[in-house]
Amino acid sequence: MKTKLSTKNTITWCPGCSNFMLLESVKKAFGKIISGGTKQENIAIVTGIGCHAKIFDYINVCGFYGLHGRVIPTCLGIKLGNPNMTVVGFAGDGDTYAEGMAHFIHAGRYNANMTLVVHDNQSFSLTTGQPTPTTQQGYISKASPLGEPNYPLNPIKLALASGVSFIARCNAQDIAHTAQILEAAIRHKGFSFVEIIQDCLIFNKNMNAKDKLMYKINNKNDMKIAEKLAGEWDYNSKKGKIPIGVLYHVEKPCLDEKLKK
Numbered sequence: 001m002k003t004k005l006s007t008k009n010t011i012t013w014c015p016g017c018s019n020f021m022l023l024e025s026v027k028k029a030f031g032k033i034i035s036g037g038t039k040q041e042n043i044a045i046v047t048g049i050g051c052h053a054k055i056f057d058y059i060n061v062c063g064f065y066g067l068h069g070r071v072i073p074t075c076l077g078i079k080l081g082n083p084n085m086t087v088v089g090f091a092g093d094g095d096t097y098a099e100g101m102a103h104f105i106h107a108g109r110y111n112a113n114m115t116l117v118v119h120d121n122q123s124f125s126l127t128t129g130q131p132t133p134t135t136q137q138g139y140i141s142k143a144s145p146l147g148e149p150n151y152p153l154n155p156i157k158l159a160l161a162s163g164v165s166f167i168a169r170c171n172a173q174d175i176a177h178t179a180q181i182l183e184a185a186i187r188h189k190g191f192s193f194v195e196i197i198q199d200c201l202i203f204n205k206n207m208n209a210k211d212k213l214m215y216k217i218n219n220k221n222d223m224k225i226a227e228k229l230a231g232e233w234d235y236n237s238k239k240g241k242i243p244i245g246v247l248y249h250v251e252k253p254c255l256d257e258k259l260k261k
């Protein structure tokens, strides 16, 4: 299955980039979905533009190498055009929470049956390390020589407030756990959002190596617990605890059911 899902394209991520590990997790999860009866040609992926987006070239499924910030509407277009497709979007933190922010909020409201995977390295890495909305305050880069003035956004809290029906967080370096969560996210009926915490080996390295703060949880539909879990890490420092796993999971009508009515 791994061979069937691989392509012959040369991988151009930096040696040691955690995107390699995420690629493995995605292939494992897709392998399970295909063994469960989904045809390989009925899986479509969409990417933005960025280091994360190169994953498009390395997985042998249908899809659309999209525009920066427009992963979600492109996924939605595929899903509306052919509801039989299993649609998974791969986006960056800059991609999703800067350019593409409005789409993220509405995706929660629409609850279309599709998955968004956000590779959060707290940096616009492909364009050499400018701060994104999840970058910590004080981060110095070419674009913020006096330090990033703004406090980071908490996307998990935003997802909860936007009504996202499946919210999870993973550590890119934990391939088996990430594969398991991705599979659950893809199987979820409705919009699933998986935040991947990943190190960038070149930019914003101060935020790397948070593994020791991480612990595994599996919350179902308890909003109070989800809100507490969402507040345990503020993206601004390497303090506190970082829950990984399913942070919130609820069943509610998805977009095609609402449209049918």
Ligand SMILES: Cc1ncc(C[n+]2csc(CCOP(=O)(O)OP(=O)(O)O)c2C)c(N)n1
Pocket (backbone or CB within 6 Å): 048, 049, 050, 051, 052, 053, 067, 068, 069, 091, 092, 093, 094, 095, 096, 099, 119, 121, 123, 124, 125, 126, 127, 132
């Ligand atoms: C509309 C638009 N704005 C800006 C860019 C330039 N751009 C291309 S990649 C990129 C950075 C991507 O950062 P992120 O989404 O965080 O992904 P990463 O490279 O970190 O994986 C930017 C700003 C673009 N291609 N299109």
